[in-house]
Amino acid sequence: MKPEQITFRPAAAQDAAAIKALVRLVRINPMALDWSRFLIASAAEGQLVACGQIKPHGEGTLELASIAVHPDWRGQGLAREVIARLLAGAARPLYLTCRSELEPFYAKFGFRRLAARELTPYFRRIQKLANLFMFREGGSLSVMRLD
Ligand SMILES: CC(C)(COP(=O)(O)OP(=O)(O)OC[C@H]1O[C@@H](n2cnc3c(N)ncnc32)[C@H](O)[C@@H]1OP(=O)(O)O)[C@@H](O)C(=O)NCCC(=O)NCCS
Incomplete structure (x- = not known):
């Protein structure tokens, strides 16, 4: 991956379907995928290649969750970067x-x-x-x- 090929940004409403599809593809928990909590990484063509969120629970705890990288884009530090960025903004x-x-x-x-x-x-x-x-x-x- 060349860093300039990847854009990291907070998700928008139009990313919701792609987030759900990526989470299902990598077979992690498909519940509670409110797009507004997600940070995403997209490739130059706009394809969603990685995501993650900070998920609040009813008991008052916060969870780093839904860390997913598309199989074609693994091993290049994308998960590490998504996590670092989510941690920077989280309580x-x-x-x-x-x-x-x-x-x-x-x-x-x-x-x-x-x-x-x-x-x-x-x-x-x-x-x-x-x-x-x-x-x-x-x-x-x-x-x-x-x-
Ligand atoms: C796990 C996952 C998010 C890693 O994404 P990635 O972009 O390939 O990860 P990175 O390139 O940022 O690598 C991060 C580190 O994780 C390690 N790692 C990745 N997959 C691993 C695995 N299955 N077992 C052990 N270590 C693993 C890498 O060796 C790397 O270590 P390093 O920091 O020493 O280099 C990705 O494989 C994935 O989406 N898996 C399916 C969904 C999943 O399991 N999500 C995590 C839920 S807790």
Whole structure:
């Protein structure tokens, strides 16, 4: 990727369908995809190539979520850039959930994996459900926090 080929910007209403399509393509949580919370990266032709959001939960927590990079555009630092930009504008503490193998990646931004006793009710519920239904063939869902 040449940096000048990619534009990073807050999403607009007309990006909503492309955000949903990218999130579905990479098979992450397709719920709560309000475009107004998203930061997106688009290629020169306008194609949406990466996205991410800061998602508020009813219990008052904030989550770095929906980090997705189109398969054709991976391994070029796009996720890192989307995350850095979202973190720059977000309050703390900030939570996230990820497959355990991605922990080292998020640790580079200062996120720390939480022990079960540190989880809020929302993240306790999500971790329990994910580990029951999504990780039956190995791995687990980690909850991390940046203070
Ligand atoms: C995970 C994902 C967002 C990474 O996007 P990317 O643009 O390729 O990532 P970057 O090029 O910015 O690389 C970031 C780092 O993540 C690491 N990484 C990427 N995928 C990884 C994986 N599956 N397991 C472990 N590390 C991984 C890279 O090695 C890189 O490490 P570095 O900082 O030491 O160079 C992308 O593969 C994706 O969209 N996956 C499907 C959706 C998903 O899992 N999202 C995350 C939900 S928590």
